[in-house]
Amino acid sequence: MTAVGNGTQTAGRPTRLPRSARRRQLLAAAQEVFVAQGYHAAAMDDIAERAGVSKPVLYQHFPGKMELYLALLDTHCDMLVATVQEAMRGTLDNKERVSASVRAYFDFVDHESESFRLVFESDLRNDPAVRQRVERVEQGCIAAITDTIISDTGVSRAHAELLASGLVGAAETAAQFWLARGRQVPKGEAEALVAALSWRGIASFPLQGESA
Structure with a gap:
């Protein structure tokens, strides 16, 4: 599955995006997953994978699925x-x-x-x-x-x-x-x-x- 956005990796290593840019990337990935699967079927694992980030990175920005959805x-x-x-x-x-x-x-x-x-x-x-x-x-x-x-x-x-x-x-x-x-x-x-x-x-x- 491809990652949302560009520049998430450079020479095989993750690129540190500014916090605001990372937040937008995560929200874009979450929207695609929520629309495709619905809230209840969507998992934070799916969203992290769609964004091309680890789950800890996702949780740094949003403590849970509901907080991500409300954002x-x-x-x-x-x-x-x-x-x-x-x-x-x-x-x-x-x-x-x-x-x-x-x-x-x-x-x-x-x-x-x-x-x-x-x-x-x-x-x-x-x-x-x-x-x-x-x-x-x-x-x-x-x-x-x-x-x-x-x-x-x-x-x-x-x-x-x-x-x-x-x-x-x-x-x-x-x-x-x-x-x-x-x-x-x-x-x-x-x-x-x-x-x-x-x-x-x-x-x-x-x-x-x-x-x-």
Whole structure:
């Protein structure tokens, strides 16, 4: 089995990677093993072998399989939340914000399909620590959209959160369905369809100072 990454050996001797680089290498190997085998079937031996390191090296960075799995979830959850936050900050055009939010989810499942399955289709969804992280990414995305809706429309936080949760739910569910059905609709068309559906609802709330 080949090792993840390059430069793990030089002239037959292990190369000492910087700690941050080694951590990224181990996380990449763990993701491949977890996605291929599922959490319960995966073993630390498999991950160490996939990364091309010894088990002691792996345990230097992660004390156990669960800690390694949670570190992967944190990385991908933070990435998705940051993408949605950037979608809110990237333009003042609310229609484009809706499109960018939907696009964030489709990009995530398209380019990071392994990451998406790790976060949203985990066989550990009922574990409290895993469930907390999945809820955190959903709440982080909702919060980013909620703040923008409040700032632009002046509606109450309760109303804004409900609208934001609807947008996030539609984007997440549609993107997951699109991936599961083998990307039958071209990605750009799929994004446009979901964005148009969401925008027709959001657009009924005018900007502050404008009449409905």
